[in-house]
Amino acid sequence: MKAQPLITRSAQTPHGAGYGFGLTTFVAGLVLIPFSVLGFVAGKLTPRVRTPFADPLLLAGSAVVVGGGFAPFAAARSDLAEVFAAMGVLAFGVGGFSAAMPGVILAVTPKSETSSAMSFNYVVRSVGYSLGSAIGGLILAAGTGPGHLFPDDSAYTTAALVGIGAMAITRLTSLALARRRSSETNS
Numbered sequence: 001m002k003a004q005p006l007i008t009r010s011a012q013t014p015h016g017a018g019y020g021f022g023l024t025t026f027v028a029g030l031v032l033i034p035f036s037v038l039g040f041v042a043g044k045l046t047p048r049v050r051t052p053f054a055d056p057l058l059l060a061g062s063a064v065v066v067g068g069g070f071a072p073f074a075a076a077r078s079d080l081a082e083v084f085a086a087m088g089v090l091a092f093g094v095g096g097f098s099a100a101m102p103g104v105i106l107a108v109t110p111k112s113e114t115s116s117a118m119s120f121n122y123v124v125r126s127v128g129y130s131l132g133s134a135i136g137g138l139i140l141a142a143g144t145g146p147g148h149l150f151p152d153d154s155a156y157t158t159a160a161l162v163g164i165g166a167m168a169i170t171r172l173t174s175l176a177l178a179r180r181r182s183s184e185t186n187s
Contacts, residue, residue, distance in 0.1 A: 003086075003087075005133060006159050007090075008158060011083055014150075017150040021080055026086045036093035042095030043095040046095070056174045057175075060101075063174060065089060074156075074160035102118060136159050139155055139162060
């Protein structure tokens, strides 16, 4: 689930919809500042704790952090500070995840194939972002009543809960990968 568009769209929704802040596109773009800053910070911190064995655990931890960013967005969107906080937590998780993924890929890729593997990683990330955006858009469209311009506030909650579910699956998959890698190295 791609959270940034959901959060900025929610922030741009006019007060007349019963939620939202009625922000202009420019001001709503400022909501992305915590995402940029904390994603950068996480990307810089992650290599300091990376090892070939820790990368799947970093993915699992990052998935927990991203899910932790979806949680406040699902529960509380009545104050702009809550929106900034959710965006910051999401960013830290996404930044950590993005920084750890190449290590996971390169640990199992022959050196002669690293360029192809990293290109494939980029394609998969792009497809994942597109899929997340499409699912978020579908949830918001399904939550928009006939004749209404904006989805019900509950559609944003549903989208955030789907994001939490996706991160739970990601965490379990990452832990399974870590367990598998651990058993391979101990054999």
